[in-house]
Amino acid sequence: MVSDPLRATGRVIGHPAPPADGRRRDIALLGAVAAAYAVAQLILVLPGSGLGWDETVYVSQVARDAPAAFFSAPRARGVSHLVAPVAALTPSVPALRTYLLLLSSATLLLSLWVWRRLLPTPVLALAGALFAGLWPALFYGPQAMPNLWVAFGALIAVGCFLRAVRGAGDRRALVGLCSGVALAGLMRPPDAVWLALALIGAAAAVPDWRRPAAPTAAAIGAAIGCAPWIVESLLRYGGLLSRLRRAGEIQGGLGWNPAFTDHLRALGGITLCRPCDVPWDRPVTGLWWLALPLLAAGGLVLAHRGGQLRTYLVPTAAALATAAPYVLLVGYAAPRFLLPAYALLSLPVALCLTRMFAAAGSRRGVRAVLCLALLAHLALQLAVTASVTARSRATARAFTAVTGELRAQGLRPPCLVSGEQAVRVAFRTGCASRQLYGGHDGSITPAGFAGLARRVPAVVLVAGDATPPPWARAWRPYALPDFPGLRDYRAYLAPSVRPGPGP
Numbered sequence: 001m002v003s004d005p006l007r008a009t010g011r012v013i014g015h016p017a018p019p020a021d022g023r024r025r026d027i028a029l030l031g032a033v034a035a036a037y038a039v040a041q042l043i044l045v046l047p048g049s050g051l052g053w054d055e056t057v058y059v060s061q062v063a064r065d066a067p068a069a070f071f072s073a074p075r076a077r078g079v080s081h082l083v084a085p086v087a088a089l090t091p092s093v094p095a096l097r098t099y100l101l102l103l104s105s106a107t108l109l110l111s112l113w114v115w116r117r118l119l120p121t122p123v124l125a126l127a128g129a130l131f132a133g134l135w136p137a138l139f140y141g142p143q144a145m146p147n148l149w150v151a152f153g154a155l156i157a158v159g160c161f162l163r164a165v166r167g168a169g170d171r172r173a174l175v176g177l178c179s180g181v182a183l184a185g186l187m188r189p190p191d192a193v194w195l196a197l198a199l200i201g202a203a204a205a206v207p208d209w210r211r212p213a214a215p216t217a218a219a220i221g222a223a224i225g226c227a228p229w230i231v232e233s234l235l236r237y238g239g240l241l242s243r244l245r246r247a248g249e250i251q252g253g254l255g256w257n258p259a260f261t262d263h264l265r266a267l268g269g270i271t272l273c274r275p276c277d278v279p280w281d282r283p284v285t286g287l288w289w290l291a292l293p294l295l296a297a298g299g300l301v302l303a304h305r306g307g308q309l310r311t312y313l314v315p316t317a318a319a320l321a322t323a324a325p326y327v328l329l330v331g332y333a334a335p336r337f338l339l340p341a342y343a344l345l346s347l348p349v350a351l352c353l354t355r356m357f358a359a360a361g362s363r364r365g366v367r368a369v370l371c372l373a374l375l376a377h378l379a380l381q382l383a384v385t386a387s388v389t390a391r392s393r394a395t396a397r398a399f400t401a402v403t404g405e406l407r408a409q410g411l412r413p414p415c416l417v418s419g420e421q422a423v424r425v426a427f428r429t430g431c432a433s434r435q436l437y438g439g440h441d442g443s444i445t446p447a448g449f450a451g452l453a454r455r456v457p458a459v460v461l462v463a464g465d466a467t468p469p470p471w472a473r474a475w476r477p478y479a480l481p482d483f484p485g486l487r488d489y490r491a492y493l494a495p496s497v498r499p500g501p502g503p
Contacts, residue, residue, distance in 0.1 A: 026121045030112045033125050037132040038105035041141045044385050046097050050396025052271075055144040056427045059096070062087045067432040069423050070441035073237065073246040076146065076229045078186030083144050101142040107152045108132060111343070114159035114176060118311055119347065120354075127350035131343050133377075135269070135384040136335040146187035147336040151343035153187070154195055154322060156180030158315045158344060161199045161218065165209040174213055178221035184340075185225015191322055191340060196222040198321035202314050250440050254329045262333035263326075264289055269384045269391075274332035285384060288377055292345060299348025302355050312348045319344035394484045401481040403428040406491060409478055410498045411457050418449060419461035419468075421483070431457075437469070446471065453494040460492045468492045 051059060060069040061080040064087070071077075086092075086099045112128045131137055131151075140148045157180025163173035177199075185192030196218040203215045233243035248254045252274075262276035264286045270278065280286075296316060303312040323341035330337070353370070360366040399421075406429055411417075417426035418434050426433035434449055435441035444452075450471045452458065460472045463486050468475070475492040482489050 026116055027113075029121055029125045030109055030116075030128065033112070033128040033132065034105045034109035036129070037108055037138075037141065038101055040132075040138055040382070040385075041101045041105070044382065045139055045142055045389050046094065046101060048393040048396060049093070049097065049142075049389060050392065050399055051093060051424065051427070052143070052145075052392070053421075053423055056424050058144045059083055059087050060423075060427050063091065063427070064088055065091050066427045066430050069427065069433050070435065070439075070443055072250055072440045073243050074250055076185075076187060076189055077232075078149070078183075078188075078225075079144050079146050081186070082149065096144065097142040100144065104141040104148060104152075107149075111152045111155035111159075114156050114163075115347075118159060118162055119351075123347070123350045123354050126354060127346040130350060130353075131346040133381050134342060135381045135388065136339055137342070138381070138385045139271075139388050140336055140339070145336060147339045149187045150184045150191045150322075151339040153180045153183035153192075154318060154340040155315075155343050157184065157195060157199065157218070157221065158318050161202070161214055162311060162314060164214040164217065165203060165206070165211070174217045177214060178217040178224070181218050181221030182225035185222050186228070187225075189226040189229045190325065192222045192225050194321045194325065195318055195340070198318040199314070202317060206310065252331050254325075255331075256328065257331035258328055259331060259333050260327060262331075263335070263338065266333040266335050267384075269388045270333075271336070271388065272332070272334045274334075276333050285380060288380075292342075292349065295349040295352045296345050297348075299350070299352035302351055303348065312351060315344040315347050391484060398481055398483045399424055399428055402483075402489070405478070405480055406459065408499065409491070409493055411459055411493070414456055415497075416449065416452055416456055416458040417461065418458075420463045420466070420486070420489070422461055425461060453496060455496065457497040458494040459497060461489070462492065463487065463489045 057069045057071065057075065058079040060066050061071065061077065062084040082103075083096060083100070086096045090096075108128060108131075112124050115124055132141075137148060137151075157177050160173045160176030160180060164170050164177055167173065181192055181196050181199075184195055199218045200215045203209045203211075203218075230240055233240045237243035237246060259276070261280075262273050265276055265278055265280045266273040267289055268280070268282035268285045270276075300309065300312055300316060303309045319341040322344075323338050326333075326337040353374075357367060357370060360370065402421075402425060406425070411429055411431065413430040415426075415429065415431035416434060417429065417431045418436050422433045422435055425431075433441075434444045436444070436446050436449055446469060449458070453472075460468045460475070461480075462468055463483075465488075467473070472492045472494070475494050476497070478491045478493055480489040480491050
């Protein structure tokens with residue numbers, strides 16, 4: 001009896017590649033997962049969605065028709081580079097969404113394909129379906145946000161690392177390892193550092209893997225991916241440490257801040273739980289999160305029994321390394337933060353589930369219960385995705401109404417916007433945004449804004465009980481359409497804003 005299923009199928013590094021018909025079956029199965037991911041995004045997320053606040057910042061850096069929004073210290077420009085081929089050509093949000101939808105689905109396929117010589121294809125297909133079926137993976141698939149791309153980079157890097165340490169001289173695996181870590185670094189430099197450290201530690205912990213090629217490739221990938229962020233730190237912040245301190249301040253200060261319950265609450269459909277003092281009124285949405293460590297641990301036990309522990313232990317360790325800073329050091333939660341960990345943990349979880357199905361054998365009742373549990377989990381994820389997207393659509397409609405009202409009042413480029421929701425309103429009107437109060441934008445002073453407003457059309461946006469700054473209280477007030485969750489929304493228009501037909 002063969003103890004290692006990979007050896008039973010002849011699919012181990014150093015063995016001959018599978019025949020062509022096997023490759024076709026594998027690409028068909030994994031391709032079906034990627035195609036389903038694309039279709040789900042197309043149906044649930046794409047129609048009617050507008051750019052979120054973070055997306056607007058990233059896209060504005062390369063947009064054709066709008067000034068760049070303030071780019072704060074924690075951000076990296078990888079997403080801006082990713083969307084540049086579309087954003088520089090057209091302001092169309094559907095075009096951008098479609099591009100990202102196709103790109104994320106293709107990258108999911110590539111991320112799974114990297115593992116094809118390491119794990120059985122059914123395990124990979126189930127892992128891909130489990131990850132792609134999570135509502136954060138669905139919602140952020142067509143969005144201009146970095147975390148999903150860190151997840152893809154982590155999957156590619158860890159898979160190529162295992163191929164590199166097992167197959168000496170596998171140059172393609174080394175290139176893939178370097179590229180995966182570099183992709184993560186371009187998107188989120190700290191995540192890439194944690195990922196690279198986990199892989200370097202794995203290489204040091206296993207005597208057979210103590211060759212310099214793989215750790216060096218991981219380190220080079222981190223250096224390449226983080227280099228633009230480091231250079232920008234030197235040019236704009238006076239050094240890397242200064243930028244890290246500023247990034248920590250913007251994130252509320254990094255320290256011992258266990259946020260397990262915050263992440264659990266956020267799974268109900270909260271894209272940013274800060275502060276996370278909301279009631280946990282949908283506990284069913286967190287059941288899978290509570291089951292995740294148990295299923296992953298079960299997968300590791302089964303991998304150990306089958307002689308595959310290292311193959312599943314490395315992605316598990318990398319998942320913990322990338323998740324730990326967000327769960328332990330950041331005092332708030334966003335489901336997208338843990339996407340890299342979910343992608344990596346889907347591998348041992350998929351192994352556990354496939355073995356559970358196999359152990360059920362001909363017991364139809366047990367198999368039916370397992371199938372119903374998975375279907376219920378998927379249905380719940382799709383329902384949360386739909387609710388989150390519905391809020392996004394409602395917000396997009398509100399922005400369309402607000403920008404239409406402001407244009408009718410004479411706010412047209414070149415112009416300035418400050419105040420509540422200034423970044424998104426400014427982007428849609430083609431104005432520059434300057435967040436003077438309650439934000440991180442230090443690019444202009446209140447006196448400087450007031451001086452520019454005498455020559456350039458400008459507006460200050462306030463909501464609820466807020467009042468405009470003293471120098472804008474004499475400006476012309478104008479009631480705007482309310483946002484979901486944002487009432488009594490008003491614009492204070494500078495004298496330089498004159499109603500009239502646009503050019």
